[in-house]
Amino acid sequence: MFEYDFLNGKTRIETILNDSNEIEEKEKVPTVEKFTYHNGYYAWVTAVFVDIKESTKLFTENRKISTSRIIRSFTSEIIEILRNDDNLREIGIRGDCVYAIYTTSTPEENYEIASKIFRVNTFLKMLNKILENRKMNKIVAGIGVSTAKELVVKAGREGSGINNLVWIGKAVTYASKFSSIANRDGYKPIIFSENFYESMINVMCNNNKGKNPKSWFSKHNLNELGTFYNGNVFNGKFYDWIEGGMKNE
Amino acid sequence: MSNFNYEESRKRIEEILNSKTQIEEVDSISNDEDGFTYENGVRTWVGAMFIDIRNSTDYFKYNNPEKVARIMRAFTSEIIGILKQNEKYVQIGIRGDCVYAIYSTPKKDDLNNILSDACFINTFQKMFQKILKTKGWPTFEIGIGLGASKDLVIKAGKKGTGINDNIWIGDAVIDASKLSNEGNTNGIDPIVMDSCFYENIKDFDANDKFRNSHYISRVQSKKLNEYVYCSDMVIKDFETWVIERMK
Numbered sequence: 001m002f003e004y005d006f007l008n009g010k011t012r013i014e015t016i017l018n019d020s021n022e023i024e025e026k027e028k029v030p031t032v033e034k035f036t037y038h039n040g041y042y043a044w045v046t047a048v049f050v051d052i053k054e055s056t057k058l059f060t061e062n063r064k065i066s067t068s069r070i071i072r073s074f075t076s077e078i079i080e081i082l083r084n085d086d087n088l089r090e091i092g093i094r095g096d097c098v099y100a101i102y103t104t105s106t107p108e109e110n111y112e113i114a115s116k117i118f119r120v121n122t123f124l125k126m127l128n129k130i131l132e133n134r135k136m137n138k139i140v141a142g143i144g145v146s147t148a149k150e151l152v153v154k155a156g157r158e159g160s161g162i163n164n165l166v167w168i169g170k171a172v173t174y175a176s177k178f179s180s181i182a183n184r185d186g187y188k189p190i191i192f193s194e195n196f197y198e199s200m201i202n203v204m205c206n207n208n209k210g211k212n213p214k215s216w217f218s219k220h221n222l223n224e225l226g227t228f229y230n231g232n233v234f235n236g237k238f239y240d241w242i243e244g245g246m247k248n249e
Numbered sequence: 250m251s252n253f254n255y256e257e258s259r260k261r262i263e264e265i266l267n268s269k270t271q272i273e274e275v276d277s278i279s280n281d282e283d284g285f286t287y288e289n290g291v292r293t294w295v296g297a298m299f300i301d302i303r304n305s306t307d308y309f310k311y312n313n314p315e316k317v318a319r320i321m322r323a324f325t326s327e328i329i330g331i332l333k334q335n336e337k338y339v340q341i342g343i344r345g346d347c348v349y350a351i352y353s354t355p356k357k358d359d360l361n362n363i364l365s366d367a368c369f370i371n372t373f374q375k376m377f378q379k380i381l382k383t384k385g386w387p388t389f390e391i392g393i394g395l396g397a398s399k400d401l402v403i404k405a406g407k408k409g410t411g412i413n414d415n416i417w418i419g420d421a422v423i424d425a426s427k428l429s430n431e432g433n434t435n436g437i438d439p440i441v442m443d444s445c446f447y448e449n450i451k452d453f454d455a456n457d458k459f460r461n462s463h464y465i466s467r468v469q470s471k472k473l474n475e476y477v478y479c480s481d482m483v484i485k486d487f488e489t490w491v492i493e494r495m496k
Contacts, residue, residue: 006376
């Protein structure tokens with residue numbers, strides 16, 4: 001058994017607590033190389049969480065082999081959809097979720113993320129169709145998106161190679177909570193925070209002339225999560241292709 | 250616009266579903282990421298520990314972010330320092346505000362060492378809270394979740410993206426993650442373990458008087474919907490120092 005040197009631990013902690021961080025306000029969160037253990041950045045970010053529902057059941061009740069295949073196809077394709085973006089700052093797997101965090105400063109950038117979300121939602125439809133054809137269990141997923149101004153710092157242990165950015169603010173925690181209630185209790189699969197919805201909706205309307213995107217979302221309010229918008233929106237072309245039998249063109 | 254090609258995506262999925270996943274049984278796996286070459290996954294005994302901050306949303310929301318940043322840095326740095334001492338770890342990381350470690354645990358003894366690390370972290374938190382209080386800074390509670398199972402390990406993510414995590418599928422990691430949410434809530438002690446973890450460590454000596462089981466009680470877990478085991482075990486000389494000498 002190892003001995004934790006608590007005297008030194010206390011000294012290390014007090015050094016970090018007394019160390020003044022240089023916090024800079026930026027339009028964009030810089031890339032990870034710019035972070036040290038002594039600086040931090042304030043910027044608007046948008047976080048996306050895709051949560052597999054009842055995943056404990058999925059993980060333990062199915063035969064493990066087919067589960068591993070489902071999870072593999074699930075995570076790698078969703079990462080594929082979410083990753084192609086210069087504004088991406090973090091992407092990964094957390095418990096039962098795939099998550100991505102973007103630095104966003106304009107309505108156009110937020111609409112770009114919304115488009116990815118619709119594509120993820122359509123992808124899940126395709127995945128379930130494929131699973132259904134093979135008589136495998138379906139996946140139910142919830143998608144949560146939230147925008148907020150966050151303080152981003154690097155945490156971890158100096159010299160250990162183990163570190164990550166820590167996102168201090170509402171975006172990540174709310175996106176995670178939205179994803180866990182989405183596609184459950186009567187909610188449709190996609191939940192957008194109020195400010196994310198308001199940021200992207202006009203761009204969405206301009207891109208869908210003759211349609212009424214506002215009618216695709218319903219407005220809700222919960223004490224602990226505030227106001228949010230809920231919908232089940234797909235990428236039209238991708239959707240039609242699935243409905244048409246997923247034929248190679 | 251993103252160049253996601255759904256026809257290609259469908260092909261990839263069908264390929265994955267058609268590929269014959271051969272699962273290899275192994276005793277233990279290396280913590281060298283490059284050494285992990287199992288293309289199709291391995292099944293092995295796994296232990297997991299998650300350390301989660303209670304009410305972190307509110308803690309982040311209502312306190313000065315710059316102060317929270319320093320607190321998170323100090324907290325994660327020391328927790329990782331403790332976790333890293335255990336040479337059986339295969340992955341340590343931070344996910345949001347949660348610090349976790351996953352271990353290869355071929356022997357019961359390995360799980361008992363993880364429990365001992367959890368006791369260190371539980372005692373550490375008492376010290377950490379005392380330091381914060383002395384400065385007049387806001388404190389927080391933690392929950393420590395422990396899980397054990399024979400689990401499947403696969404490589405997931407996307408080749409060439411730099412995101413190529415090993416994914417641990419099974420009870421140990423999911424249980425530890427869920428139980429870390431329950432520690433220090435509704436009268437449940439900070440350290441919470443699933444039944445597999447408990448069964449393997451209960452008969453080890455906690456000190457020269459009692460076995461581990463003496464310090465552990467059984468409670469009903471809402472999240473797992475089954476009985477789990479919780480404890481507030483500490484490292485005695487560390488705790489004595491925190492109480493008596495740290496003034």
